[in-house]
Structure formats: structure tokens, C-alpha cells
Amino acid sequence: MTAQAMAAVAGEFLDALDEERRGLAAHDFADPLRVQWTYVPAWRPGVPLLGLGRRARNAAHRLLATALAPHAFAQAVTVMALEEVLDLREEGRGRRHSDDYYLALFGTPGAARWSWRFEGHHVSVTATVSGDEVEVAPLFLGANPAAVTYEGVAVTRPLPLEEDLARALLADLPAAHRAAALIAGTAPPDILTGTAIATDPLDPLGVRGAELPGSAATLLGRLASVYVDRLAPALRVPVEPGKLAFAWAGPAERGHGHYYRIQGPGLLIEYDNTQNGANHAHSVLRRPGADFGAALLPAHLAEEHQG
Incomplete structure (x- = not known):
């Protein structure tokens, strides 16, 4: 059920994009970028949430939610919102924004093998789908600040x-x-x-x-x-x-x-x-030995994409 739900929502996401953004979002499954991940502010593959319409943005969030428990989805979006806190603390020098998160698809949703990654500063979630099987790893969550407090009480503390x-x-x-x-x-x-x-x-x-x-x-x-x-x-x-x-x-x-x-x-x-x-x-x-769906892939593909 999870694999089918992911494929359906990913298809809705692509359908909501214009041609230019669809080109940014869609990659071949064999693209080496599929296994290149980061949790720092940097360039990354995919289409940014910034500038997306309501329908596409909602689909991006719903795709992330297919992989996560409700409380973990709440953690992830709270981490994203902290970009605004950081931007305020840095007086705009870092040019941070809570929409600086990207969704990239590798392969065709619903195909025998495909993958997606939702990623930005302190959030990186990679899901690999092979038939009806799904592996979600690596799964990274960070928080800066880890706690925002008032009178010694945490106002925001995602982890x-x-x-x-x-x-x-x-x-x-x-x-x-x-x-x-x-x-x-x-x-x-x-x-x-x-x-x-x-x-x-x-x-x-x-x-x-x-x-x-x-x-x-x-x-x-x-x-x-x-x-x-x-x-x-x-x-x-x-x-x-x-x-x-x-x-x-x-x-x-x-x-x-x-x-x-x-x-x-x-x-x-x-x-x-x-x-x-x-x-x-x-x-x-x-998941050592299973990150990026390595355990779900034919041996030659797993070796090729694990470096």
C-alpha cells in the first residue's frame, strides 16, 4: 500500500508542475545524484518548494508524509520552519528561507524501481521503491537551534x-x-x-x-x-x-x-x-547495506550505485 500511495502522490506532484519545473524534478534512476545527499545549505537536485503553487506544494508535503509517521512529519516541517528563525538571527545574511527544500524523483513513479528524495537544510529523506517494497534510508533530521526557550521553557524543540x-x-x-x-x-x-x-x-x-x-x-x-x-x-x-x-x-x-x-x-x-x-x-x-534501497536492487545495481 505504501508503494502505491507514494507513486500516486508523486504522479500528482509531477502533474502539478509546469514543463520547466518537471524537468528539474525528474531524473533517471541511474543518475549518480540519486545517492548524493547532504544536510547542509547547498545546491541539490530537484525542484524547490519556493515558487510552487498550492497544489504542487501540497503534493510535495504529502509525498514526504507517506514515508513518515505523523509525529515525524511534524518534526520535519518544524525543522523547516526554523530556517526563518535562523534567518532572523543572522539578519538575513544567510538568505535562508523555509521554502528552500527540494523534491527530486529518480525514475518513473510506479515503475519497477524508482526513488525520491525530499531534502534541504537539516532534512533529508530518501525513499527507494522496488515493486511493493519500500526502504526509507538515510533519514536525517537536525535542528538549529535545537531549542528556542522563553523563561527556561522550550517554545520549540523538534528533537x-x-x-x-x-x-x-x-x-x-x-x-x-x-x-x-x-x-x-x-x-x-x-x-x-x-x-x-x-x-x-x-x-x-x-x-x-x-x-x-x-x-x-x-x-x-x-x-x-x-x-x-x-x-x-x-x-x-x-x-x-x-x-x-x-x-x-x-x-x-x-x-x-x-x-x-x-x-x-x-x-x-x-x-x-x-x-x-x-x-x-x-x-x-x-541502514548499513540497505541505504538507498541497496538491499532491494539487483546486486550489480547496488554495487554500482553504492560506489
Whole structure:
């Protein structure tokens, strides 16, 4: 059902575009740009939301919503709205706009294989469709500022559980397990995998979920589910805390740069918040071996497009 819904909405999007914009939106499935992604302000393939009519803009948002749970769609559009907050803070120097997001289609919607990506600053969602199967990965959400506050209360905070559950897990770990989870006293400046097309296996550093006491194992499962549950229900896979590893870098106190990752079979989650006084978060859900639909494609195509 999800594959058919995506194809239908993507077709509506193309039908709502004029010829020039349709040319910007449509690419061959074999185009190398299909696997070139970024989460920073930069040129990217596709047609920008800026200047689209209501019908096309609505279709673009509805296509994004086919891949995401309702709460994750709300997170994504909140992140997009933060571009206006940033533009105000920068006094227009960065020329930011909440419509600086792009939708690109690779292949023909409804064909045997096709893909789409919705992307802009701090939002990147790639869906690959093969027949009735759909893989959504990489899925990146960031937030700058991570929190806008008034009198100590968050007015806007798009990624709350991503931070709060990780801190709760770290605090719940017994001393020996916490020592195992802490892999560095200083957080890296960004997620370690960056915008790599394929994620080489990272060493499974940190503490193993199978070693955790009940409450900590439950928190690890909840934290991993925050990321998996960003996907529409039909696209989720079960989370098995006992097969995961959790690693933390940086101080435990709020206001300091911090990083964590969760990894297990076919799953990699990274979160980093180090910039702007630890008020600028990056988070990503990746599927090693399955990003960009690699597991859905014939072997020769997967190898070609994974570099």
C-alpha cells in the first residue's frame, strides 16, 4: 500500500508542475545524484518548494508524509520552519528561507524501481521503491537551534526525545556499564558517517544491550524506537535491544557538546549536538547495506550505485 500511495502522490506532484519545473524534478534512476545527499545549505537536485503553487506544494508535503509517521512529519516541517528563525538571527545574511527544500524523483513513479528524495537544510529523506517494497534510508533530521526557550521553557524543540531518552539511559547505567559506554571525553564535531553513500561498518563500541539490566535495556529499546518510529508504521522493523550497542562521547551535563550512537544488525543511529553551545543537533537513521534501497536492487545495481 505504501508503494502505491507514494507513486500516486508523486504522479500528482509531477502533474502539478509546469514543463520547466518537471524537468528539474525528474531524473533517471541511474543518475549518480540519486545517492548524493547532504544536510547542509547547498545546491541539490530537484525542484524547490519556493515558487510552487498550492497544489504542487501540497503534493510535495504529502509525498514526504507517506514515508513518515505523523509525529515525524511534524518534526520535519518544524525543522523547516526554523530556517526563518535562523534567518532572523543572522539578519538575513544567510538568505535562508523555509521554502528552500527540494523534491527530486529518480525514475518513473510506479515503475519497477524508482526513488525520491525530499531534502534541504537539516532534512533529508530518501525513499527507494522496488515493486511493493519500500526502504526509507538515510533519514536525517537536525535542528538549529535545537531549542528556542522563553523563561527556561522550550517554545520549540523538534528533537526532544532524541536527547532526553539518551540522557536518561546514560544516567540509568550502573557505573561499570557507563564506563563501557563512554568512548571519548569530547564529542566529535558531527555525526561520524557524515554524508557517505555507504556506511562502512563502525566498530561496535560502547556497552552491549544484552549486558544491561532491565530498566536500562528498556530505555535503550525506547531510544532506538524513537528513530525507527519516525517511519510510517508499515515501514518499521522491530527493535531488539539485546542486539544493540550504545556509545556516548562528551560530558554528561547539559550545555556541553555530546554525541551518541546505537548500532546493531542492519541499523545505525547517530546523534551529535556540539555546535552553537550544544544547541544545534544532527541525527540520522541509516541502514548499513540497505541505504538507498541497496538491499532491494539487483546486486550489480547496488554495487554500482553504492560506489
